[in-house]
Amino acid sequence: MGRLLTFDIFRYNPNQPGVKPRMQRYLLEETPGMTLFLSLNRIREEQDPSLMFDFVCRAGICGSCGMIANGILRMACSTLTRDLFPSIRLMPMPLFKMVGDLSVDTGTWFRQLNKKTKAWIHSRQAFDPDALEMPMSNADAANIYELERCIECGCCVACCATANSRDDFLGAAGIHRIARFMLDPRDGRTQPDYFKILGTQEGTFGCFETMACEDHCPLNLPLDDSIEYVRDKAERMGKKY
Ligand code: SF4
Numbered sequence: 759m760g761r762l763l764t765f766d767i768f769r770y771n772p773n774q775p776g777v778k779p780r781m782q783r784y785l786l787e788e789t790p791g792m793t794l795f796l797s798l799n800r801i802r803e804e805q806d807p808s809l810m811f812d813f814v815c816r817a818g819i820c821g822s823c824g825m826i827a828n829g830i831l832r833m834a835c836s837t838l839t840r841d842l843f844p845s846i847r848l849m850p851m852p853l854f855k856m857v858g859d860l861s862v863d864t865g866t867w868f869r870q871l872n873k874k875t876k877a878w879i880h881s882r883q884a885f886d887p888d889a890l891e892m893p894m895s896n897a898d899a900a901n902i903y904e905l906e907r908c909i910e911c912g913c914c915v916a917c918c919a920t921a922n923s924r925d926d927f928l929g930a931a932g933i934h935r936i937a938r939f940m941l942d943p944r945d946g947r948t949q950p951d952y953f954k955i956l957g958t959q960e961g962t963f964g965c966f967e968t969m970a971c972e973d974h975c976p977l978n979l980p981l982d983d984s985i986e987y988v989r990d991k992a993e994r995m996g997k998k999y
C-alpha cells in the first residue's frame with residue numbers, strides 16, 4: 759500500500775467573486791511513479807470535477823503546468839510525489855492572470871513579451887525568392903539552440919522580485935530571448951535598436967539580481983549568463999549612445 763497523501767489545494771474561481779479564495783483538502787493513495795499531474799487528474803476524475811489546472815503535453819515540453827508545490831515552483835507533469843513530503847500544498851503561480859484554482863494565463867504575458875521584444879528575425883535585405891540559405895557556423899547554431907529551448911512556462915517570471923513589483927519588466931525569459939537574437943547573425947538590428955528595448959528599468963537595468971530565475975527554470979537554462987551578457991552589452995551601448 760502506498761503512502762496516504764494529503765493535498766491542500768488553492769481554490770478560487772474569478773467567475774464566482776462571491777466565493778472567497780480558500781484551501782481545500784483531498785486525500786489520495788500514492789501509486790508508483792505518480793506525478794503531481796497524475797494526482798490532480800485523479801482528484802478531478804474521482805473526487806472533484808470542478809478542480810482547475812493546466813496541462814497539454816505531460817512531458818515537460820509545453821510549459822503549461824507550472825505551479826507552486828510546497829513553496830517551490832515546479833512543473834506538475836515532471837514532479838514525482840515520492841520526492842515530496844506526504845503533505846502537499848499546491849498554489850497557483852503569482853503574477854499571471856488567474857483563470858481558476860491552479861490555472862493561470864501565461865499565454866497573454868508571453869504574447870505581450872514577444873511584441874515588446876519584437877521576437878523575430880529582422881532582416882535588412884529585400885526579399886529575394888532565389889536567395890540561397892544563409893550559412894551559419896556550428897558554434898552560432900549551438901548557442902542559439904541553447905537559448906531557444908525556453909518552453910514559456912513562466913517560472914522564472916513568477917519567482918522574480920522585479921517582475922512581481924513592476925508589470926512592465928521583461929523578466930529573465932524576455933532578456934534571454936533578446937540575447938538569442940543578439941547572437942543570431944541573421945538579425946539585422948543595430949545596437950541602438952537593442953538599446954531601446956534593453957537600456958531601461960523595464961529591461962536589463964531593472965533586474966534586482968536576486969537570480970531566483972535560474973534556480974527555478976525547469977530546463978536549467980543559463981539565465982544568469984544571458985542577463986550578464988545582455989547587461990554588459992547594454993552598458994557598453996549606453997556609453998556610446
Ligand atoms: Fe520557463 Fe526557463 Fe523559459 Fe523561464 S527561461 S519561461 S523558467 S523555460
Ligand code: FES
Binds near residue numbers: 813817824833
Ligand atoms: Fe506540458 Fe507539463 S504538461 S510541461
